[in-house]
Amino acid sequence: MNETLSNPALPAPYTSVWVVIPAYNEQRSVREAVQHVQRYIPNVVVVDDCSKDRTSDEALEGGAHVLRHPINRGQGAALRTGMDYALAKGADVIVHFDADGQMQPEQIPHMVKPVAVGDVDIALGSRFLVDVSNIPPLRRIILKGGIVFTRIISGLNLTDTHNGFRVMNRYAAQKICIVQDRYSHASEILDEIAKHKLRYIEIPVTVTYSDEAMAAARERGQNSFNAIKIAFRVIWGKLLS
Amino acid sequence: MVIQLLISTVALLVIINAIGKLRQKTFTMPIFIIWSSLWVAMGIVVWYPNISNIVANILHVGRGTDAILYISLIVIFYLIFRISARLEKLHQDVTKLTRAVAIASPKEKR
Numbered sequence: 001m002n003e004t005l006s007n008p009a010l011p012a013p014y015t016s017v018w019v020v021i022p023a024y025n026e027q028r029s030v031r032e033a034v035q036h037v038q039r040y041i042p043n044v045v046v047v048d049d050c051s052k053d054r055t056s057d058e059a060l061e062g063g064a065h066v067l068r069h070p071i072n073r074g075q076g077a078a079l080r081t082g083m084d085y086a087l088a089k090g091a092d093v094i095v096h097f098d099a100d101g102q103m104q105p106e107q108i109p110h111m112v113k114p115v116a117v118g119d120v121d122i123a124l125g126s127r128f129l130v131d132v133s134n135i136p137p138l139r140r141i142i143l144k145g146g147i148v149f150t151r152i153i154s155g156l157n158l159t160d161t162h163n164g165f166r167v168m169n170r171y172a173a174q175k176i177c178i179v180q181d182r183y184s185h186a187s188e189i190l191d192e193i194a195k196h197k198l199r200y201i202e203i204p205v206t207v208t209y210s211d212e213a214m215a216a217a218r219e220r221g222q223n224s225f226n227a228i229k230i231a232f233r234v235i236w237g238k239l240l241s
Numbered sequence: 242m243v244i245q246l247l248i249s250t251v252a253l254l255v256i257i258n259a260i261g262k263l264r265q266k267t268f269t270m271p272i273f274i275i276w277s278s279l280w281v282a283m284g285i286v287v288w289y290p291n292i293s294n295i296v297a298n299i300l301h302v303g304r305g306t307d308a309i310l311y312i313s314l315i316v317i318f319y320l321i322f323r324i325s326a327r328l329e330k331l332h333q334d335v336t337k338l339t340r341a342v343a344i345a346s347p348k349e350k351r
Binding site for chain 1: 333335336339340342343344346347348349350
């Protein structure tokens with residue numbers, strides 16, 4: 001409960017950890033997500049990607065710093081906005097977290113630690129290092145496809161390539177360039193890790209696929225078949241770059 | 242005959258339009274020359290289709306119409322690629338602007 005920044009496990013130079021939460025139409029869950037995260041990390045910035053509901057107000061009530069995109073630009077763009085803000089605030093460590101309640105805030109300190117002590121530049125959450133029985137079968141197949149795709153495109157050997165739970169140090173946050181605005185940013189981040197030879201580690205995390213969270217994801221236009229669109233965008237982005 | 246007249250009329254209108262754009266300085270001279278030449282060539286080919294056979298022979302393609310088709314496809318694909326690249330750049334610029342606006346006005350609970 002009180003495993004906050006004062007936790008002696010986190011060394012003195014890394015006194016500034018910021019959690020970036022991109023949010024789009026998350027009024028139902030964002031306040032709770034912010035409050036849960038703040039039990040562990042007090043600095044939270046929510047980037048409201050031009051939601052049509054009360055996401056900004058709810059995040060503000062929850063106690064987060066709130067940035068609002070005047071135009072919807074996608075999750076990748078929102079993450080980069082939050083990262084730029086956190087870096088300007090002097091963040092030494094940045095955490096990517098979701099607003100939909102699927103991730104477990106109590107796992108943040110475990111994710112932060114290897115980055116904070118300087119063992120790695122970036123820690124990536126993996127759903128496949130723990131029991132995967134809670135992941136819906138279709139989602140599991142698509143995610144496995146993503147792993148193969150990433151191995152071909154980036155050359156990284158990971159067990160989970162599209163997990164939004166990440167922790168990175170300031171150096172990595174400055175190096176990683178996200179130009180893909182929509183969901184293809186996950187592949188792009190992995191590309192950047194390979195390109196800049198960032199030191200990384202995968203850490204087991206649990207993702208809860210509650211009916212409510214899955215319904216909210218569908219409302220936001222996420223579905224398993226987006227994977228094909230994402231793969232196309234990644235390849236197309238490489239051709240255009 | 243009908244298709245020849247139709248294409249010739251369209252070509253003529255496009256060239257007149259291009260002259261107007263050149264005068265308004267919307268078109269630079271190189272763009273005007275390329276664009277007008279394309280339509281003049283099209284006008285000539287519809288009246289004298291055998292000319293395209295000369296191009297076909299140079300390219301070792303069976304018929305003149307095939308040569309035109311192949312060249313058109315290459316040009317169209319190239320243009321689509323260029324437009325996509327330009328569109329992507331525009332998207333990225335819009336995102337940068339959006340980001341700057343968002344970061345300029347953060348909100349915090351007092």
